[in-house]
Amino acid sequence: MDAHVAQLQMQYRNYILSLYQQGFLDDQFTELKSLQDDGSPDFVAEVLSLFFDDCVKLVGNMARALDQIGTVDFCQVGANVHQLKGSSSSVGAKRVKGLCINFKELCEAKNYEGCVRCLQQVDIEYKTLKAKLQDMFNLEKQIVQAGGIVPQVDIN
C-alpha cells in the first residue's frame, strides 16, 4: 500500500516536473497551487475550470470574429486575446500565454493569416493543457484514494 502510494507520488512529481520542463506551466502555477489550502481544497481545480471555460468562450469568439472574411474586427479579436493572455498568465499556462503574446502582435498588425494560424495553435494548446491537467488531477485523486497525501513539488 505504502509502496503504491510512494510510486504514485513519484509518478505525480515526475509528471508535474515534466509539465514545467516542457513549458506547459510556469511559476505562476506554483503560486496557484500554494494558494490552495484546506480552506479551499479545490481552488486550483476551480480556477482552472474557469480558465478553460474562458478559453472555450474566447476561442469561440475569436473564431467567429475571424470568420467574417473581409470585415474582421481585429479590435474585438485583440480584446479577446488580451483577456486570454491575462487569464493564462494568471494560471501559469505558459505556452498559451506565449501564443497569446504572438497573437496579440499579429492582431495589431492585422495579419489575418497569422491570426488564424495562431488561433488554431491556441486551440490546440489549451486543449492539450487541459488534457494534461486532467491527468494531473486524476493522479492527485488516485493518491488521495490510496490514502496518501499529494506531495508538494519543488520545481527548482
Next chain:
Amino acid sequence: MVCEMETDHQTEEMDVEVLSSMWPEDVGGTEPDNQFNVEKPAGDSDTLKEVDIAEKRTMADLKRLPDLLDTTDQGSSQLTNLVKQWEYMQDHAVRLLREELKILTKQREEAEAKELKIIEEHNFESEEPENVPVLDESSDLFRRFKEKKRDKLVGRKRIEIDEEFDTVAYWKQKALSLEKMLEASTERERRLIKKLNESLKTMESHSAPVEELTQNLKRAEGFLHFILQNAPIVMGHQDKDLRYLFIYNKFPTLREHDILGKTDVEIFHGGGVKESEDFKREVLEKGKASKREITFETDLFGSKTFLIYVEPVYNKAREKIGINYMGMEVTDQVRKREKMAKLREDNAVRKAMESELTKTIHITEETMRAKQMLATMSHEIRSPLSGVVGMAEILSTTKLDKEQRQLLNVMISSGDLVLQLINDILDLSKVESGVMKLEATKFRPREVVKHVLQTAAASLKKELTLEGNIADEVPILVVGDVLRIRQILTNLISNAIKFTHQGKVGIKLKVIPEPSFANGLELNADAEEQNGLTETETSVWIRCDVYDTGIGIPENALPCLFKKYMQASADHARKYGGTGLGLAICKQLVELMGGQLTVTSQVDLGSTFTFILPYKVATSNDHSDDQDEFSDMVDHQPEPDDSTEGYFQFKPLLGSIYSNGGPVIGNNFLPHKVMLPSPVKLINGQSEAVQVENGGCMDGPRHETRSGHCPESAHQYENGNGPCHSKESESCSSSQASSEMESEFTVSSPREEEKAETVVKETSKQPKILLVEDNKINIMVAKSMMKQLGYTFDIANNGVEAVTAINGSSYDLVLMDVCMPVLDGLKATRLIRSYEQSGNWDAAVEAGVDIKTLEDKQLCVRSTNRLPIIAMTANTLSESSEECYANGMDSFISKPVTLQKLKECLKQYLH
C-alpha cells in the same frame, strides 16, 4: 571429283567454325552500326560521333595496330596463336583429305571389281567371250575405260546397234560407236584433268593463312564490338612517354587528333588528371599491372570516378614500350558506396549519440530524483521547524525573566539558522546553475560574529573556548548578504568545533587592502553589483579567519577539501559524520560574493579557514530603522548594546552565557514537548501574541479574546457594498478566519511564517481595498491571495465601476488593472486624481461616467488624502510603468501577480 572437292571445302569450313567458336561468326556483320566496320565508308554515317569513331578505328587499326602487333609481345603471341591455330586447321584438313582419298581409292577399287563383273555378265549375256583376250592385253587401258564408263554411270547410255548380231556390219557399227564413246571419254578425261588442276589451284589459294586470319580477326572484332559497344569503358594504349597511340572511347568528347600523340596532362585539366598520370607512370616503372580508382574533376566531363586498370607493355626484347590502359566509369557506384558508408557512419554516430543521450537522460533522471528527494526532505524538516521557530518567536513576546529570554533567544536563532541552512542547501543547486541572487542588507559584523559563536557555544559538548576578535577598524555597519555570510561563518565554526577536541576555536575579523585577485576583474564587478555595491560608495575588504586548534588537515587532502561530498578521508567521514557539503557551499557562496576562501593547516596543530569579501560601508546614523531580520532579533534582547565591542569569549560551561548552570549542554534546553503542542494550543498562543502586540491583557479568557479581538473590519466588504454588515456575517467570517488559521498550522506549509506576520498585521484596523480587474480568473486568484494575506477587498470590473465605487466608499488602496473594457485603468486613475484635486467628478462626468450622487462630506474627507493606486501591468509596451506613473498611479505590480509581490506592495502602502 568436283563434287568431292566442294564437300571437302565445306567440311573444312565447318571445322574452322568449330575451332574458332570463341568468335561468333556473324555478330559483327549483322550489326548495322558496327563501329569497327572498316568497309563501311565514313561518310555514310549519320552522326558525327560515328564518323569520328570510324575514322579513329581506321587510323588506329590500319596504321598503329599492325605496328603494335608486330612490335609487342602481346602482338607476337597473338600472331603465334593465330598461326598455330591455322596450322592445326591445315593439318586437320590434310588429314581429312587423306581419309577422303583413301575412301575414294577404295570406292574405285570396288567399282572396278563391279565393272569387271558386269562386263563378264554382259559377255555372258551378249555372248562375246572372244573379246576378252583382245582386251586382256591392254587391260590397263580397258580398266581405265571401264572406270570412265563407271564414272559416267548416271549418264550411261546403252549403245543401240541396229545390225544383226555377229555380222560384219554389226561389228563395224559397234566399232564406230565405241570409237565415238572413246572420243567422248577422252574428252571428259581431259576436262576432268583440267578441272582437277583448277581445283588444285583454288585449293592452294584457299588455304593461304592470311585469308583465314583476316576472317578470324574480323570475328574477334565483331565480338568486341558487340560486347563493348555500350560499355562505359575507355581503352587506350600509351607509349613510354604516356602519349596516346590508340584510344577507344564509346562516348568521346574529343576528336581523335585531339588525343593521339598527347599525354593526359596535355589533354585534360583539373583534379585527378595528375594522379592518373602519376599512377600510369608508377605502373610503367614498376612493371606490374595495377588497378586504382581515381576521381576526375575536369571541365571536359565534370566530376567522374573511374576505375583504371593499367598494365605495362613489353616488346619482344622484354623492354617496356608503353602501357595499356582501361578505365571504367564507376561514378554512380562510388557515389552509392560513399553514400552507404556515410549512412553507416551516420548510423553509428547516431547510435553512439543515442546511447549517450540515454545515459544523460538516466543521469538527469537520477539527479532529478536526488534533487527531488533533497527538496522533499528539507521541506519535511523545514515545515515543523518553522513551527518551532514561529512559536518560539511568539513565546519571546511573553513576559519572561532574563534567563528564560536568553534561552529563548538562542533557541530562536538556532532554529532560524537551521531553517536558513536548509534553504541554503537547496540553494546550492541554485548557485551552481547561477540563479542564486544575493541580497544586500545592512548588518553589524560584530553582532554576526558574536551570535554565531553564541549559537555554537549553546550546543557545545566539548571543553572548548570560543572567541571572537574584531579589529577596531572594521566598520560597525556594513552592507552585504548577511544570511550567506552567517551561513559561511556557522559552517566554518561548526566544522572547526567538530574537528577540535581541546583548545579554542575563534573568528578574527580585520580590514585588508583590496586583494590582488579582485583587481579589474569583471567577475568582481558583477559580484559587487550583486552585493548592492556601486563604485561610488566606499567599499571595504574584510578578511575573516576561522581558526582552531584541532586535528588539522593533511596537505594531500587539501585539494579535494572544497569538493562536494568529499571529506579529508573515509576515516574522518566515519568518525565525524557530515555530508561533506558544507565547505563546498561555503566556497561557492564566497566566490559568488566576489571573494575568496582559502585554508591553511598543520596536522595536529589546527586549521585556519580564511575568506575575504568585499562589503559596502554603511553609514551608522540610520541604524535605528535598518535592522535586518537577524539584528532585529538580537536587538530584542534586553542585553547591553554590544555593537562596538571587539572581543567575545565563550568558555566551556562556566564561561557560557547560561551561567546559572541550567541544562545548557546538548539539546536538553530545547524541550520538544513544549515545541510541538496541539493545534488548538497553537491558535491560542497565536491569539495571545496578537494581544501582546496590541498591548492588550494577556491573561484574558482565550475564547473571549479571540472573538473580541478579531478585527472588526475583517471580511466586511466582501460584497463591496459599503459599511453595512450584519452580526451574523461577522461571526461567520471570523470563525472562518480562525478555522483557516488552524488549518494553516496543522498543514505543513512554507507559508507559516507569512501567516504569522499576517496575524500580527490583523491587529491594526482592517484596510479597505478595491480591486479593479475585468478578468474573472485574475480576480479569483487575487482573492485567494488576499485571503492568504488576511485581507478582503471589493471588486470593480472596469474603470467606471471603480470610479463609482470610490465615489461611494472610502478606500485605503486601489489595485488597478491597466487594460480594461469600458474605461481603462489609466483613464480611471486620471479621473480619480482629478476628483481628489478638484473635489468634484466633473472630469468623470465629462468623460461619460454616470455619477449618480455626489456625497459632499465624503468628498471633503477624500480630497485631502491621496488614494494609493497601484497598477497591475502585463509589462507590455502598451502598459509601461512610465505611463502608469504619468497617469497618476503610485506604483505597479507586474502580472502575473504573485503572493510575494502583493504582500510587499500591501506592506508598503498599508501602514
